[in-house]
Amino acid sequence: MAAQDTGVRPMRRDAARNHQLVVEAARAVLAEFGTDASMELIASRAGVGVGTVYRRFPNKEALVDEIAGQMLRQLVDEARRALTLADGTGLEVFLRVIGRSLSDHRGYAEKLVGHTKAACVEQLRDLMTELLVQAQEAGRIAPGIELGDIMTLAWGLRGIVETSGAVVPDAWQRHLDIHLAGLRAEAPPSRRAAVTRQELTSITGAGGRADGEKS
Template structure:
């Protein structure tokens, strides 16, 4: 089953959709290179559009941050459904959690600035959270049904562990991936002792 779209509306008119995509791509790249406080003029220039075009689509920095965040979260959600089709139950969950850690390591400032602007409990963040939960539960439930994950686990347990890996700004990527390996081992059912 495909995910529901997240809460930013991409325009349907072809030229407006192209400009929207250019602006979101330029913003994502610029934020990654220079931080989320990069000037909107720089983003418009990089997208090859005028500042008026940027402001027509995104009336303020927060609206642009939301669009970039949704684009990134939609990618995380879509990967879950792709992995579900392509891989076995545990491998799909593992691949998704690895991609989630990669996303978390690269997007800390974006999420932080947006949560300051609109609040973590905003309807926007709640809609994103539900989409991620639906995707994660799909993979976790299939891994449980296959007997490849501890039956008592809930997605909130797994996401808290994974979120803890990427939460600290001092965590280097190589350590984050080692920590995820430990989490993945812990998701497996406990081995039953051999009776002799």
């Protein structure tokens, strides 16, 4: 029996190579110049003609969408991998993965957050919730900590990366160390309510963009 035709042709080897060259060049250029960088500069850095870039990505928004998708898929894979750590350290490991990813995408991380799809964001939050429960069951995170606390910590990491990354690229590491120490404290973390999951969705919007951020 012939294989079922899915209607989607795989890219030729040279097309796939150019696709990855453009994405890698775009990540480097956007990190250096921000989202105002031109498609011509990205093409030059990739070593391809600008027409090649536009054949794969009709505009910069489509290119940013591709990078955002890759980043999110990598984070999902890393979260699943962290869940396999039986000692309850998965959440701590994954938070460092988030910090490193934000650092790698410094200069345009906020744009990527705005391009992530709501369903994908919810999938990642589900995994982070599992990591949190696992860490609490192992006694590594205090019982009163909630998902909203972890998400606001991640937002804080993004702010530090964007503020100090050009001068002190790893400043977020110490910030995370201090907060992890606080998350392990036996005393109740705060009498104030944590940010709820519904509030997280309201803050970031349907596509993951925080209120007030430009698209």
